[in-house]
Amino acid sequence: MGHNIAIDGPAGAGKSTVARKVAGRLGYIYVDTGAMYRAMALFLSRKGIGAEETEKIDKACEEADITIRYENGEQIVLLNGENVNGLIRTEAVSRMASGSSANPNVRARLVRLQQALAAKENVVMDGRDIGTCVLPEAEVKVYLTASVEIRARRRFDELAAKGGTGSLEEIAADIRERDHKDMTREISPLCQADDAVLIDTSHMGIDEAVEAVIALCARD
Numbered sequence: 001m002g003h004n005i006a007i008d009g010p011a012g013a014g015k016s017t018v019a020r021k022v023a024g025r026l027g028y029i030y031v032d033t034g035a036m037y038r039a040m041a042l043f044l045s046r047k048g049i050g051a052e053e054t055e056k057i058d059k060a061c062e063e064a065d066i067t068i069r070y071e072n073g074e075q076i077v078l079l080n081g082e083n084v085n086g087l088i089r090t091e092a093v094s095r096m097a098s099g100s101s102a103n104p105n106v107r108a109r110l111v112r113l114q115q116a117l118a119a120k121e122n123v124v125m126d127g128r129d130i131g132t133c134v135l136p137e138a139e140v141k142v143y144l145t146a147s148v149e150i151r152a153r154r155r156f157d158e159l160a161a162k163g164g165t166g167s168l169e170e171i172a173a174d175i176r177e178r179d180h181k182d183m184t185r186e187i188s189p190l191c192q193a194d195d196a197v198l199i200d201t202s203h204m205g206i207d208e209a210v211e212a213v214i215a216l217c218a219r220d
């Protein structure tokens with residue numbers, strides 16, 4: 001079993017940036033599980049399947065072979081052998097992933113892959129159910145969060161820098177809706193594990209959050 005660090009939390013709390021930096025500092029592998037759910041969502045969308053079509057998702061997901069590979073420390077997601085890193089960050093894929101990730105069959109397939117990775121490598125893994133379901137024995141568990149307003153502002157600034165046009169209110173509404181879906185789904189809903197440490201990044205810079213996680217690892 002590798003040494004495992006689990007980082008869960010809602011969208012936009014800074015999980016992936018913090019997890020990537022912590023992994024770099026410790027020489028661990030960073031596993032972005034959201035990217036795997038996104039690759040599955042892309043696969044289903046390409047087949048013309050909607051997020052609510054449970055039976056079709058159940059069947060079709062069996063045909064998706066999702067694996068990951070590392071190049072210069074970066075995670076590459078392969079969907080049936082195709083590198084889909086450049087295709088999974090769109091709003092359409094985000095919406096589909098939010099629906100299709102609630103499907104038990106989709107989760108079972110991806111959780112198996114995540115657990116196999118953590119069994120053989122030291123990993124910092126981020127997602128929604130890592131501390132509660134994927135790696136319940138992880139040595140360090142963190143629940144990273146921030147207020148909806150702050151997360152919406154960060155997303156707004158990110159999109160504005162890329163020339164995006166969405167309003168702050170629309171982005172906040174979208175975040176609320178995604179939080180609700182992630183937190184209320186039947187299987188593996190997003191919640192803080194009993195033994196996870198809460199880190200609220202609302203008024204914290206990335207480096208400060210990274211130091212807070214590293215300090216938990218040192219305590220271990």
Ligand code: DC
Binds near residue numbers: 128
């Ligand atoms: O973290 P992200 O936004 O890239 O995740 C994409 C979607 O996948 C999001 O709707 C939540 C879902 N997800 C999940 O259900 N479980 C995980 N471990 C990771 C992500």
